[in-house]
Amino acid sequence: MIKAITSVASTIYLKIFTAFNGEHVGQDHLGNMYYRGKPRGGYKRERRWVHYNGDINASRIPPEWHGWIHHQTDEVPQEKNPYRREWQKEHQENKTGTDEAYRPPGHVLEGGQRDKATGDYKAWTPNQS
Numbered sequence: 268m269i270k271a272i273t274s275v276a277s278t279i280y281l282k283i284f285t286a287f288n289g290e291h292v293g294q295d296h297l298g299n300m301y302y303r304g305k306p307r308g309g310y311k312r313e314r315r316w317v318h319y320n321g322d323i324n325a326s327r328i329p330p331e332w333h334g335w336i337h338h339q340t341d342e343v344p345q346e347k348n349p350y351r352r353e354w355q356k357e358h359q360e361n362k363t364g365t366d367e368a369y370r371p372p373g374h375v376l377e378g379g380q381r382d383k384a385t386g387d388y389k390a391w392t393p394n395q396s
Contacts, residue, residue, distance in 0.1 A: 302318070
């Protein structure tokens with residue numbers, strides 16, 4: 268119960284802080300909203316933050332926005348990213364710890380039975396020169 272109250276209070280504080288100090292910069296394809304504001308006292312860099320659409324999970328920030336939010340670039344990502352190629356997959360959040368996580372064949376949660384070795388593997392050994 269206390270965790271829920273703390274979460275609600277944090278959300279309200281963030282919305283009030285953003286209303287007074289933030290400038291909306293953009294939105295990604297997941298619905299996350301990005302903001303910037305004046306630097307803190309004694310600092311030169313502007314502040315940058317994100318309002319997540321849904322669960323608060325840093326792995327939900329796409330690579331383009333990750334670079335901007337971490338001050339790796341000052342260029343705000345465009346809706347149509349010129350560096351994105353049509354063959355590239357869309358960004359996905361980290362699924363580790365969920366039912367959608369990748370589990371290779373032989374994983375304990377996938378039956379625990381690995382395929383037998385086929386003999387086509389040859390260990391690497393360095394040249395003896």
